[in-house]
Amino acid sequence: MSIIKRTFEDHYEGLVRFANRYLNDMAQAEDVVQEAFIACWKEKDELKTEEQTRAFLYTAIKNRALNVIKHEKVKSNYQQTVISESNNEDLLFETGVITEEVSTLFQKALAELPDQQKSVLTFAMNGYKNSEIGEELGISVNTVKFHKTNAYEAIRKWAKYFFVIFILLFIRGLR
Amino acid sequence: MKEAKKHIDIAKLIFRNKLGVLSESEQKALNDWLSSSQQNQDLYNQLCFEEVEPMDASHKNDVWNKLERASKGKKRMVKFLWTSVAASIAVLFGIGYWMLQSNTSEEVLISQVATVEKIISNKKIENTVLILSTGEMIELNKSTFAGGVCEVNGVVLQMENGILKYRNKSGGNNEELFNSIVTPRGKTQEVILADGTHVWLNADSKITYPVSMKGKKRPVDLNGEAYFEVTHNKTKPFQVNVDDYLVEVLGTSFNVDAYSVDHVSKTTLVEGRVKIDFQNNRKDILLAPNEQVSLDKKIEKVKVEKVKSLDIASWRHGRFVFRKQPLSAIMKTFARWYDVEVKYENELLKDLLLTMNIERYSDVNDPLTIISSTNKVLFELKDRIITVKQK
Numbered sequence: 059m060s061i062i063k064r065t066f067e068d069h070y071e072g073l074v075r076f077a078n079r080y081l082n083d084m085a086q087a088e089d090v091v092q093e094a095f096i097a098c099w100k101e102k103d104e105l106k107t108e109e110q111t112r113a114f115l116y117t118a119i120k121n122r123a124l125n126v127i128k129h130e131k132v133k134s135n136y137q138q139t140v141i142s143e144s145n146n147e148d149l150l151f152e153t154g155v156i157t158e159e160v161s162t163l164f165q166k167a168l169a170e171l172p173d174q175q176k177s178v179l180t181f182a183m184n185g186y187k188n189s190e191i192g193e194e195l196g197i198s199v200n201t202v203k204f205h206k207t208n209a210y211e212a213i214r215k216w217a218k219y220f221f222v223i224f225i226l227l228f229i230r231g232l233r
Numbered sequence: 234m235k236e237a238k239k240h241i242d243i244a245k246l247i248f249r250n251k252l253g254v255l256s257e258s259e260q261k262a263l264n265d266w267l268s269s270s271q272q273n274q275d276l277y278n279q280l281c282f283e284e285v286e287p288m289d290a291s292h293k294n295d296v297w298n299k300l301e302r303a304s305k306g307k308k309r310m311v312k313f314l315w316t317s318v319a320a321s322i323a324v325l326f327g328i329g330y331w332m333l334q335s336n337t338s339e340e341v342l343i344s345q346v347a348t349v350e351k352i353i354s355n356k357k358i359e360n361t362v363l364i365l366s367t368g369e370m371i372e373l374n375k376s377t378f379a380g381g382v383c384e385v386n387g388v389v390l391q392m393e394n395g396i397l398k399y400r401n402k403s404g405g406n407n408e409e410l411f412n413s414i415v416t417p418r419g420k421t422q423e424v425i426l427a428d429g430t431h432v433w434l435n436a437d438s439k440i441t442y443p444v445s446m447k448g449k450k451r452p453v454d455l456n457g458e459a460y461f462e463v464t465h466n467k468t469k470p471f472q473v474n475v476d477d478y479l480v481e482v483l484g485t486s487f488n489v490d491a492y493s494v495d496h497v498s499k500t501t502l503v504e505g506r507v508k509i510d511f512q513n514n515r516k517d518i519l520l521a522p523n524e525q526v527s528l529d530k531k532i533e534k535v536k537v538e539k540v541k542s543l544d545i546a547s548w549r550h551g552r553f554v555f556r557k558q559p560l561s562a563i564m565k566t567f568a569r570w571y572d573v574e575v576k577y578e579n580e581l582l583k584d585l586l587l588t589m590n591i592e593r594y595s596d597v598n599d600p601l602t603i604i605s606s607t608n609k610v611l612f613e614l615k616d617r618i619i620t621v622k623q624k
Contacts, residue, residue, distance in 0.1 A: 063297070066297055066300070070288070070293060070296070071285070071287065071288045074288075088296070092296065092299070092300060095300050096300060096303050096304055099300075099304035106366070106409075106410075106411050107366045107367070107410055107411070109238065109241055109366070109367055109368065110234075110238070112237070112241060113234045113235075113237035113238040113241060114234055114237075116237040116240075116241075117234045117236075117237050148236075149272055151236065151237075151240070152236075152240050152276070153276050155237055155240035155241065155244065156240050156243055156244045156247065156276060156280075157276075157280065159240070159241055159244030159245070159248075160244045160247055160248050160280055161282075161285065163244070163245070163248045164248065164282050165284070165285055165287075168284055176284065180282055180283065180284065182251075183251045183252075183282040184281065184282050210252065213252070
């Protein structure tokens with residue numbers, strides 16, 4: 059599978075959500091993301107990793123989205139603020155990239171897991187303590203720990219996102 | 234794009250932090266990012282984890298088909314230019330971060346990270362650095378790595394007796410990832426690639442190579458000097474891309490001396506056969522053992538001559554061996570190894586021909602004393618600048 063294909067498979071939804079932060083119009087967001095992918099093909103010799111490819115796509119999507127807003131004069135209040143305050147433009151970009159990247163990582167992690175582990179992991183990621191998760195799901199703390207350990211172990215399978223550190227992950231996951 | 238890369242890195246740190254798996258230095262990098270602005274903290278606190286309904290698969294499939302058609306319609310016929318690729322990798326790797334602690338005062342934090350190229354040009358690196366495909370940098374001689382094993386797309390990395398080794402394991406997909414190694418002045422690094430090819434990287438050099446070597450070719454980018462013992466594989470040519478040409482081999486041993494900053498680059502064949510491909514700029518050259526091709530970039534001249542190839546590769550064994558070489562070439566080598574600058578009181582001194590075979594002493598004064606014993610030149614060393622004077 060080529061890098062572009064893989065990036066598309068894993069990140070298309072996230073990239074559309076990212077574009078939609080600017081455009082507030084899902085159909086237009088999809089168009090912009092698709093244009094960015096086509097631009098990506100032209101650069102494919104230089105985009106050697108998925109991360110480089112994504113860095114390229116986020117930047118290309120942002121530029122295209124801002125162009126659409128400027129030229130087509132799509133005007134909601136939100137978008138006007140985006141263009142008029144250049145500081146916000148950087149912040150919007152940062153927020154957008156980080157939020158969608160984290161979200162996609164999370165979706166990928168969840169996809170590997172059975173339902174009970176999904177629930178435990180979701181609560182844990184949102185900052186719930188083991189005891190609180192137990193209460194929410196009506197299971198014992200030990201069961202929470204058990205699911206958590208299994209969830210973390212399963213995540214190791216796509217450890218390519220974690221590279222060097224996954225050994226640590228394994229150790230801590232067992233605690 | 235650099236900004237985007239930085240945000241992607243931060244996202245990864247945040248996600249892993251939520252899983253409770255950050256190393257100390259990563260935690261520090263994340264904390265620095267958090268404390269650098271209220272906005273960052275707000276962003277962090279507002280992140281919410283929820284399962285998202287996946288997009289309709291058939292719609293996604295349609296989109297992909299449409300994209301694939303569109304891309305085929307616009308295929309470029311431009312020839313693949315390695316030099317531009319090499320440059321862009323350097324830029325694209327962009328902002329990485331030091332993953333491993335120690336030398337805390339020296340630690341480059343994620344908020345102030347520089348590009349790989351900057352690090353090289355500012356001579357910030359004091360140790361050999363491995364750059365993963367993610368842009369993450371690992372200092373190779375740190376004990377933290379020496380004991381560790383990491384896995385990248387089905388490939389295992391290990392440090393054994395100071396040699397970095399890649400081994401293919403089963404699994405992993407066909408996506409080709411690239412790693413790089415950058416040596417500082419005064420240090421060399423040995424690496425055994427996934428196909429078994431043994432590479433010695435000389436000081437002040439950078440090499441980029443495929444991690445798994447599963448592709449149809451084995452392309453390697455080099456800026457600097459390296460000696461290669463290539464594992465024979467008829468079906469997968471091994472290619473070394475330097476600024477102005479490409480060295481293509483099937484299995485053989487050779488030395489490439491191609492620093493971008495030098496105006497002459499040389500490739501020397503020890504055994505086997507190699508092809509020098511100038512990418513349509515001039516005719517290809519086939520080298521026989523003990524032949525050296527040198528390209529003078531200034532006057533655009535290529536010459537092939539017989540040399541003692543073992544001399545050329547002697548740096549691997551910690552020796553400086555020169556045979557009838559001009560002083561300027563010798564001093565260039567010293568400058569690179571001892572991290573000094575060289576000035577000449579008299580330009581004619583540069584052409585003084587010398588022959589020597591000496592140990593690579595740890596102190597620059599030792600080889601200088603040996604050369605000055607010829608009674609032809611004098612050296613003055615002050616503030617890491619050597620001035621060459623007439624005796």
